[in-house]
Amino acid sequence: MKRLINRYPDRTLGAILGALPFILILIVYIMASNARLEENPRDKLLPSITSMTMAVDKLAMQPSKRSGEYLFWADTGSSLTRLGIGIGIAAIIGLVFGIINGAIPYARANLSPFITAISLVPPLAILPVLFIVFGLGELSKVVLIAIGITPFIIRDMQSNVMELPAEQMIKAQTLGASTWLVIIRVILPQVLPRLIGALRLSLGAAWLFLIAAEAIASTDGLGYRIFLVRRYLAMDIILPYVIWITFLSFFTDYLLKTLSERLFPWFHAADK
Amino acid sequence: MAMIEAKNLWKEYGSNVVLEQVNIKVEEGEFITIVGTSGCGKTTFLRMLLGIEQPTRGELLLDGKKFPDEPGEDRGIVFQKYSVFPHLTVLKNTMLAAEFEHAPLLGKLFGSKRKQAESDAREILHSVGLDNAIDRYPHELSGGMQQRLAIAQALMKKPRILLLDEPFGALDPGIRADMHELIQSLWKKTGLTIFMITHDLAEGFYLGTRLWVFDKIRLDAQQVNAYGACVTYDIPVGKTDVKTFDNIDNSLDKTRKVLLD
Numbered sequence: 001m002k003r004l005i006n007r008y009p010d011r012t013l014g015a016i017l018g019a020l021p022f023i024l025i026l027i028v029y030i031m032a033s034n035a036r037l038e039e040n041p042r043d044k045l046l047p048s049i050t051s052m053t054m055a056v057d058k059l060a061m062q063p064s065k066r067s068g069e070y071l072f073w074a075d076t077g078s079s080l081t082r083l084g085i086g087i088g089i090a091a092i093i094g095l096v097f098g099i100i101n102g103a104i105p106y107a108r109a110n111l112s113p114f115i116t117a118i119s120l121v122p123p124l125a126i127l128p129v130l131f132i133v134f135g136l137g138e139l140s141k142v143v144l145i146a147i148g149i150t151p152f153i154i155r156d157m158q159s160n161v162m163e164l165p166a167e168q169m170i171k172a173q174t175l176g177a178s179t180w181l182v183i184i185r186v187i188l189p190q191v192l193p194r195l196i197g198a199l200r201l202s203l204g205a206a207w208l209f210l211i212a213a214e215a216i217a218s219t220d221g222l223g224y225r226i227f228l229v230r231r232y233l234a235m236d237i238i239l240p241y242v243i244w245i246t247f248l249s250f251f252t253d254y255l256l257k258t259l260s261e262r263l264f265p266w267f268h269a270a271d272k
Numbered sequence: 273m274a275m276i277e278a279k280n281l282w283k284e285y286g287s288n289v290v291l292e293q294v295n296i297k298v299e300e301g302e303f304i305t306i307v308g309t310s311g312c313g314k315t316t317f318l319r320m321l322l323g324i325e326q327p328t329r330g331e332l333l334l335d336g337k338k339f340p341d342e343p344g345e346d347r348g349i350v351f352q353k354y355s356v357f358p359h360l361t362v363l364k365n366t367m368l369a370a371e372f373e374h375a376p377l378l379g380k381l382f383g384s385k386r387k388q389a390e391s392d393a394r395e396i397l398h399s400v401g402l403d404n405a406i407d408r409y410p411h412e413l414s415g416g417m418q419q420r421l422a423i424a425q426a427l428m429k430k431p432r433i434l435l436l437d438e439p440f441g442a443l444d445p446g447i448r449a450d451m452h453e454l455i456q457s458l459w460k461k462t463g464l465t466i467f468m469i470t471h472d473l474a475e476g477f478y479l480g481t482r483l484w485v486f487d488k489i490r491l492d493a494q495q496v497n498a499y500g501a502c503v504t505y506d507i508p509v510g511k512t513d514v515k516t517f518d519n520i521d522n523s524l525d526k527t528r529k530v531l532l533d
Contacts, residue, residue, distance in 0.1 A: 167351045167353070167354035167355055168354055168357060170322065170351075171349060171351070171355050171356075171357075171422075171426075172357075172368075173342065173343035173344065174322075174344065174345060174347055174349050174426065174431070175345065175348075175368055175372055175425065175426075175428070175429050176369060176372040177372045177379075178372075180376075180377075181372050181376065181379045185368065185371070185372070186357060189359045190358070190359050264359070265409075266358055266359050266409045266411060267359070269409070269411050269412075
């Protein structure tokens with residue numbers, strides 16, 4: 001008998017094992033839901049799959065009576081837009097300052113302590129400030145996401161730049177590169193795949209800030225909807241929304257990963 | 273006037289003396305191999321030639337003037353590893369020098385200048401035997417091929433001095449012999465001045481024109497860094513014999529043992 005640490009499941013078994021926890025939790029949920037609904041058909045805590053499907057159908061497939069919008073898709077659209085702009089801004093600022101900090105000792109001496117300090121400010125604690133300064137519109141939500149994840153991206157990019165072998169920087173200089181050329185031809189292309197990695201890691205935090213901002217001041221968005229219907233204990237809406245958000249998050253992560261593998265084959269091949 | 277001259281050169285880090293009283297003269301076109309135990313300042317000396325370290329005492333001169341204090345295009349380098357850029361193909365790695373020179377803003381060439389750089393790069397790649405790997409990325413190359421690329425990349429800039437820091441240390445013996453042949457023939461063709469650090473004393477005995485041994489003359493077993501190393505042997509290659517080889521080998525062994533204890 002081989003040791004457990006040396007035994008590997010084949011593809012099919014691997015897939016089954018991977019799916020098992022999902023199936024289990026689904027079964028447990030259905031059983032618990034049935035048990036509660038049998039006792040009290042008006043129970044709201046664990047709605048049946050049917051009532052959840054109906055709730056989603058109503059929000060996603062039928063226009064709202066009040067605004068004529070398909071709320072589910074409108075919510076998804078506004079949330080993803082905020083998330084995309086917020087992450088986009090963070091990526092650009094993070095990339096620029098990360099590279100400057102990592103490559104230029106004077107910039108690092110000047111900015112690094114400040115960025116470390118900024119990164120320790122809890123973003124949610126300054127949310128009221130953002131609302132006061134930027135108003136309750138889109139801007140403050142986007143700014144919250146950007147403020148929340150930018151310091152992490154800057155610091156991650158800075159350390160990525162500094163981890164590039166010193167030999168490469170010296171080599172580039174012996175080939176006649178100026179500081180600028182080292183940055184755009186040697187550093188930038190090598191940290192781009194690492195930027196995508198940093199964005200993937202900050203997706204969770206970005207969603208957190210998005211939902212928090214939407215919960216507090218918004219008129220649409222996935223986070224807004226969840227917190228709105230919470231007042232009516234509408235678990236039949238909240239649960240599908242949570243699953244949808246999780247799926248979106250997973251899908252964005254998958255997209256970024258695929259994008260990185262397509263654009264930077266040399267990076268992922270060198271990993272193996 | 274000698275091309276490179278060290279006058280009573282010292283390098284100390286605090287109370288650690290790495291090099292002491294190094295006095296040497298190098299003429300244009302020499303091919304110098306440097307051997308020595310680790311910790312005897314070979315790499316420190318190379319780093320001074322690169323411009324990333326400065327002597328703490330004495331002088332290091334290039335054409336009679338103080339050595340530049342940062343790496344520059346007159347001195348090419350091949351390290352043991354990490355000398356090539358993993359995100360560029362073989363051809364683009366080699367074209368880089370031309371792009372740096374002719375496109376200071378974008379770092380990329382277009383049109384006829386690009387074609388010119390490409391054909392220059394292809395020619396150099398041909399001379400190091402990489403014709404068949406032009407479009408591959410460095411991770412798809414063997415160790416020997418990566419070093420060939422690193423050499424091609426440096427040659428593209430046409431430096432006056434080529435510095436080689438244990439360039440073949442990580443290669444298999446057979447491949448190493450091929451690389452020796454390559455570097456000898458490139459040196460004959462270009463008339464470069466070459467400094468090559470090696471671990472392998474035998475390598476230093478038949479490659480190039482001149483062999484330097486960096487070693488510590490004075491050794492304090494209690495405090496190995498109290499005294500620095502200097503050039504203990506400076507012999508023309510070709511005038512070496514088995515006895516010299518054994519002498520050097522023995523003295524290096526002695527130093528190695530003391531340093532390791």
